[in-house]
Amino acid sequence: MSIRVLVVDDSGFFRRRVTDIINADGRMEVVGVASNGREAIEMNESLKPDVITMDYEMPVMDGITAVRNIMQRRPVPVLMFSSLTFEGARVTLDALDAGALDFLPKNFDQIAKDAVQIKRALTDKIAGVARSQTKVAPSPVARPAVRGRLTQTELVVIGTSTGGPAALQTLFKTIPGSFKTPIIIVQHMPGSFTKAFAERLNSLSPLIVKEAADGDKIERGHVYVAPGGMQLMVDRRGGGVIHIRESDERVNYRPSVDIAFASAAKHYGNKALAIVLTGMGADGREGARLLKQGGATVWAQDEESCVIFGMPLAVIKEGLSDEVLPLKDIGPRLVEEVG
Template sequence: MSIKVLVVDDSGFFRRRVTDIINADGRMEVVGVASNGMEAIEMNDSLKPDVITMDYEMPVMDGITAVRNIMQRRPVPVLMFSSLTFEGARVTLDALDAGALDFLPKNFDQIAKDAIQIKRALTDKIAAVAKVQNKTVTRTVSKPVVKGQLKNTELVVIGTSTGGPAALQTLFKKIPGSFKTPIVIVQHMPGSFTKAFAERLNTLSPLVVKEAVDGDRIEAGHVYVAPGGMQLMVDKRGGGVIHIRESDERVNYRPSVDIAFASAAKHYGARALGIVLTGMGADGREGARLLKETGATVWAQDEDSCVIFGMPFAVIKEGLSDEVLSLNDIGPRLVEEVN
């Protein structure tokens, strides 16, 4: 059964382009197009799509207002299109707060270099968010953890992708200002988004949250967000420092959870804690393997609280997670076990 998609954008050219890409994929079909948020709300009720692609800036009603109304009337996975600007990042984060599940840059040339990658980026995102409504929850039993074994943790590294911005905001609301262990966040985002996201997280958390820059000292009570489009590595020498490097084109994710985890395994070993949250794909699995080889601890978010159970499942399936936790439990456990 194909995935039914509603395309919402005030640009006729963009609606046609997106429609052609979706209809060329055998997994899905466009069942309707709308030119503003009000039409989107009405067509969501009448056509009952499985996924909506949504623009932000439209006449009559903007995308964020439309998302809020859709989530109240008939919730459905929404994939936002966003401009690759700082203001576009802030708008997209507002849309995610309103209930949208994920986003793609509206300028396709910024996310791919050829038509095949362009089509795959869009259709794979649609297929992934479509599963959210129909996912089957598999209960996973975590391994018993000895209380107090994480008291010597010197660094926490969190990796996430789809659903991560909302998950991280939920998590950090539960971490008090007294939490001193430094935290590094690797969230799959474009380079223009991570600064805005770090600023937003900083307003919600009593900790100091910033976008990491090369040479940052790793300090107590600080949270470092890996910059989009680059790779973040940690180095314990000299009291702890962050290195930001250009990414090899062969690496799929920029920033990559695997690379950040690998550096933590090398320099912090058993004194590192890796946490894998909601996200598509398997980024973090190989890094978690390296962490485990050094005696470090790895936690994974459970399926029930994930938007997309891809990244945590990849870690759990390989037996690399010491605990599988609900999102609401991760913050309190950090305070109890690490702080």
């Protein structure tokens, strides 16, 4: 059965372009198009699509308001189109807060360099969010038995992708200001988004959250968000320092969870705790393997609380996770065992 897609945008040209790309992919079909948020709400209920692609700036009703209404009335995975500007980042983060699952640049030239890659990026993203489950009230999951306090942990490194912004906001609301172990976040995001995302987390958390910069000292009570488009590595020497480097073109993810995990494995070994949250793909699996070889501890988010179970599943299937935890338990466990 093909994936049924509703395309929402006030530009007729953009609607046609997206529709042509989707309909050319044998996995999916466009079942309707809407020119504003109000039409999107109505067509979501009448056509019952599996996925909605949504613009944010439209007449009658904007995309963010539409997403909120859709999540209240008939929840469905929503893929937002965004401009890659600082203001576009703020708007996109608002859309993710409202319930959208993921986003893509509206300027397709910023997705890839050629038409074939552009089409694949769009359709693979739609297929990925279609596999997700929109969860209104997850069933409670039994808490694993406590394995003993991780007293030697000097660094926590978190890797995530699709669904990560909402998951991280939930997580950091549960970590008190008394938590002193430094935290590194690697979230798949464009370069123009990570500063805005760090500012948002900082406003929600009693900890000090900032976008990481090359040469930053790793300080207690601080959280560092890897800058988009770059690679973050950590070095324990000199009390702990962050290195930010240009990314090799051959590396798919910028920032890459694998690269950050690998550096933590090299420099922190069994004094590192890695956490793999919701996300598409398998970034983090090979880094987790290196961490385990060095004696580090690895936690993975459970399937029920994930938007996309890809990244945690990749780690779990390889036997690299020490514990599999629901999102709601990760913060309290950090405080209990590390804090």
